[in-house]
Amino acid sequence: MDIRTIDDTISVAPQISVEDVAEAARLGFKTLVANRPDQEEYGQPAMADIEAAARENGLDWVYMPVESGNITDQDVEHFAPMIRDAEKPVLAFCRSGTRCTVLWALSAARSMPAREIIDKARNAGYDISGLAPRLAQQSQDKD
Template identity: 70%
Template sequence: MDIRPIDDRISVSPQINPGDIAELARLGFKTLVANRPDGEEPGQPSMAELEAAAKEHGLTWIYQPVQSGNILDSDVDRFDDMIREAEAPVIAFCRTGTRCTVLWALSSARHASVDDVVSKARNAGYDVSGLTPRMAQQSGK
């Protein structure tokens, strides 16, 4: 498991397996967010399995699938609402963690400076600098 903290509220991770969820609960995570569509690729755990494991270990489960490379403003809106309302700390996952980070960056640009968002993502191992124009647009929302 590769947990990458972004800020005090959220960390991101590549694909999580059902066996990882007990450890996430032990580490103190309260909410597990799946940004990966079910069945995106062969061999990935089913969302039903992950949801059951999350509930078994007392984590709130949020399924918010987003297509890779096709993040819409409506996806950002839903993520922004979710991250502000979810019990923290939150861990969000997708195939590599990039989708979750992009969702976080675009939603965070509404409330923080673009430079701060880019820096936090970079510290977590993700380069979102290519999203700077779109983040600047988000700041007006």
């Protein structure tokens, strides 16, 4: 399992296996978030199996599928309160971890400078510098 820490509240990972869930719990994660649609790709583990493992290992489970390459403002509107209210630390996963990172970044833009967001993502291995204009827009849309 390739866990990439963004900050002390959230880490992201590429697709995890059912077996990885116990390790995530052992590492101290409290909430597991799936941002990948079920059956997005042939051979990926069923989300129902990962959910069962999460519950079996005492993790809160959130299934919030998002279409790859098409993260909408509505997706961010759902992700922001979920991540704010989730028991932490959170481990979010998708195919590569990028979707989760982008969702986090766009929701964090409401309370954190874009440069800090881009740096945190880069430190976790994700270059989201191309999102700078959208991060600025999210910052302007603060509540």
